[in-house]
Amino acid sequence: MVDRSAPQEWVGAWSEKRAALTPEREGLVDATTGERFTYADLDRRANRAVRLLREYGVGTGDSVAVVSRNRPAVVDLFFATAKTGSTLAPLSHRLAPPELGELLARVDPTVLAVEAPFAADVASALDEGGVDPAVLTLGSDDGDALDGFREPVPYGDAVPADDSSVETPPVAPEDPHLLLHTGGSTGTPKETVLTHEGIVWNSVNTITAWGLRDDDVTPMVFPMFHTGGWNVVTVPLWHMGGTVVIAREFDPGQVLSVIDEEGGTVLVAVPAVLRMMTDHDRWETADLSQLRFAKSGGGPCRQSVMETWWDRGVDLSQGYGLTECGPNNFAMPDGWPREKADAVGKPALHVDARIVDDDGDPVQQGEIGELVLRSPHAAAGYLDNPEETAATFGTFVATGDLAREDADGYYHIEGRKKEMYVSGGENVYPAEVEDAIADHPDVEEVVVIPVPDDQWGQVGKAVVQGDDALTLADLRGFLDDRLAGFKHPRHLAFVEEMPTSGPSKIDRQAVEAQFGEE
Structure with missing residues (x-):
């Protein structure tokens, strides 16, 4: 032995x-x-x-x-x-x-x-x-x-x-x-x-x-x-x-040059980086023919960005990970259908994934709960922080992310557990609302945050980077056939550019600090 x-x-x-x-x-x-x-x-x-x-x-x-x-x-x-x-x-x-x-x-x-x-x-x-x-x-x-x-x-x-x-x-x-x-x-x-x-x-x-x-x-x-x-x-x-x-x-033109001149075969980046590359002048002329696949991580990648990469013949899909576990935990199966583009795939070979309720019990397939992971690649804990270590690391690593597993076994990330809010007794998941709003042609980036409301307890506020001629009425009309009414934002604000933290990730905490009170 x-x-x-x-x-x-x-x-x-x-x-x-x-x-x-x-x-x-x-x-x-x-x-x-x-x-x-x-x-x-x-x-x-x-x-x-x-x-x-x-x-x-x-x-x-x-x-x-x-x-x-x-x-x-x-x-x-x-x-x-x-x-x-x-x-x-x-x-x-x-x-x-x-x-x-x-x-x-x-x-x-x-x-x-x-x-x-x-x-x-x-x-x-x-x-x-x-x-x-x-x-x-x-x-x-x-x-x-x-x-x-x-x-x-x-x-x-x-x-x-x-x-x-x-x-x-x-x-x-x-x-x-x-x-x-x-x-x-x-x-x-x-x-x-x-x-x-x-x-x-x-x-x-x-x-x-x-x-x-x-x-x-x-x-x-x-x-x-x-x-x-x-x-x-x-x-x-x-x-x-x-x-x-x-x-x-980071320079999007230089990355495109590296892929072209060095024969880049693999690219992993956050959604903002992938979008900046598609907006660059070199995008149409760079040779991407050797790029076997690209992965998006660190947050949801908009369908429009993914389609732009697909149009160049690049197999772009979404991944999922975190410092505490992995960070690579899922993979898209061979021949995955494009209608699964909002999924992060199925668990990797040496990863066990479960979706659980607040008591730690598995939820029914299709229901939303917290994603927990078990793998020999999990971290050992937090340095000199036994309380946080005990709260996060056990038999499974508590990710703090909400997820669901669809009928075909694909996992979908629905946002952070702490970001979910309740409006009129209904759970609202900002990631779902943001995905719908991002389809509007006048929206480049969007963050949805909860703000207090006398009638509903909390309602959503959409903070948008894009054309500030967009009105709340126009936006809600756009969402009528896409989202239930209680999920529609009741407030709208604009920023010239989203604040970021880490590697070009949107800093939601900064957005909430600036726009979170009505």
């Missing part, structure tokens, strides 16, 4: 084994600088980074934090922390210093790597958090000064020249490797603990569900402080020996 607890190298062996199996295959391309790295290059860079971390005393159980855009040094640290048995904690450069300081205090890194443009904010965050790690500064592509630190050490100058193989400590499957913070929609983000085993199993689930291949190439449009930047497709592709193309900033 195999002892699953017996220590192995797990993710710490990946770059070395890839270098042995496919040394000349390119694993990483930096579209910002044009640099290209084979798997042999990546392993040599990781070995140099291991030696640097050990000079600073980083070993098993220690943490390395990084505040940076997507760049090769962050990849070095991913493999190097796996090799040293330590954890990598990528932190969002979009957070305010107090938020960043709280996360730094929680992670308590031995070493912090920070990219130049964010030096001042990170210096303030260190003061806020009361932590004092060794600081490595990552070079800047646009000449920003490396200021704000007492004794910053340039990463590129500090890494040793020796890139030969290093000894790696054994790790157990339950040992952590990544600390990824949540989106922070309810206060300061929580740090989610991802283990070696969970990373491996998510990779297996993704490869088997999506049919990833060793010749796949993807432009990475998620930031590497987000689970999308690592576990959606980057790590699974490295597992297979594919190629990941990164850049400092």
